[in-house]
Amino acid sequence: MSDTELREHIHKVSQWLGTHYFVTPSARALSPRLDMTIAFNETSLPGAKTITAISGANGVGKSTFAHSWAHAYHRRKVAGLKLRNGFPQLDVRGGMADAVPVVWLNLQAQAKIAELDVQILNYLGRGLSGTIRDMTLRAVRALEDHRVSVLVIDDVHLLKLSKSSGRDVLDHLKHLNTELGEVGGSMVLIGANLESTDLVYDPQITARLQLHNLQPLGATTAQGRSRWKDTVADMEADLLPLLPHAKAGQLTQNAGALHDLTGGYVGELATMLKQATVAALLSRTGLIDLDLLRQLPVSYRAERATT
Template identity: 40%
Template structure:
């Protein structure tokens, strides 16, 4: 990614919300008109991002970390690490927050398609790039790490590692970079041959960034036990926040799950004129969790596909078969099958124990 692309992403407006029609209006439409309406609804629903409890908590913690680092003494600052297994939506959560922070940082300049410009010194003009987002490649070493930053800023990427280090440090000042987000941080090359040098480089960049009161954020999968977290110097400055899918084991979790589904209802059900309030948060809450295991992205996809099927078959409310027949990603399928097998094993074990107890009672 380059800074121009990030700036254009930050300028994007939400996908336009389509109009809401009554059941009579929908059924009176010609096939072509109805197809256009359903397409607009599908695209809008696909663009939606739904709020969930961990999102608010994470965004607040990220903001507090950045604000704290701005007023702490100069030098190496606190590093924030967001960890989750694949499919939870960690990058999306951090990206939502980062887009908002970027828009606030550039102010009215967000209205222009061009990256804002400032004067680092009188008569010298440079792009104002308050945020750098780095997508790491597999087994990224120091040079590849530096290359990702320099390419984002449009700098040359040739030369020795030392010259690239100096270029990165100069860019921090020249472009007023205050936030460096490293996505897929688990892909850093931390194997024995280069791992120590790579971790030292991360610490060096964090110090350089900290001298400008900036913040480094690591986003990765299954970082618990990773060399990044086990490095004592990094660990001393690290705020580690694991996130996961939504659960339903406790009363609090079930309440949060229903509240989350209710929020989806508020957006989706107006486009299903035969749907009743509580359809998702009440009637179908357990089934939706079973099919998605609380993965927010999978929930959004499941509800979107079910709503589309409900419109296409003219029932205009989400039913059991809409939810059961919706085709989801392989992760959701595998986890749902594993969950079903686990339930069956538990039921078999309970039946076996009950049979043994009955046999003992009969023997007495």
């Protein structure tokens, strides 16, 4: 390729890498568990449903996994629906409404009930005027009108139950779970190290909670090293078509060095390998070797873990 052609090619590769999700062994194991819980909630008797929680260290890939799962779930739910202006539509009380199988909220620090309801109404394109109680009623009605099957709330570790406002929001989440449950909907909570927060000690939450934990993959045990190597191998398989001089297994041979460079965090591994792919194309070698990997920037966390 000429320099111009190479730049254009790298731009296209970078666009693909930016949106690509590496399906890791951990994600492959968690997805069917989440699918099963959601499917059971859809068909079980009305009322409060099982709550799925995804916990783990910061940057371990919780939200990235959940986004990928939610996109796939959304596509399955809207398949076959009629479209209006490119959006899947539903018949609702004699009118039409957008089908929104998944609502995703990022919980704000010091959030209050009204702010949570505003996020729901904003997500669904509804009006925001009225009292707090009015907005709660409209938020619940909107969830029903748009046939929301899954309400995902990220960063729930920001919920401070030591404050009255935090306790109020937790009670509101339980209310939303009950309202969703009346129409077969589910709630998914995501947060850092939830098992060490007050959230898991709430009796109503724990009675319905299924907690899944994603953690960095260790290198001190044979099982941990095997899982890490499998993760690297899966990512390598996705990248091979982009690397003209690479052969299967070459990158996996450097699994140990990659663990040292990333601290065992899957998210940081994915970022490093995407950057390495672009660097390999820029160098015209089309190959990711150990020398190239060691030239790439590493996160402060990974750097600190190896010093």
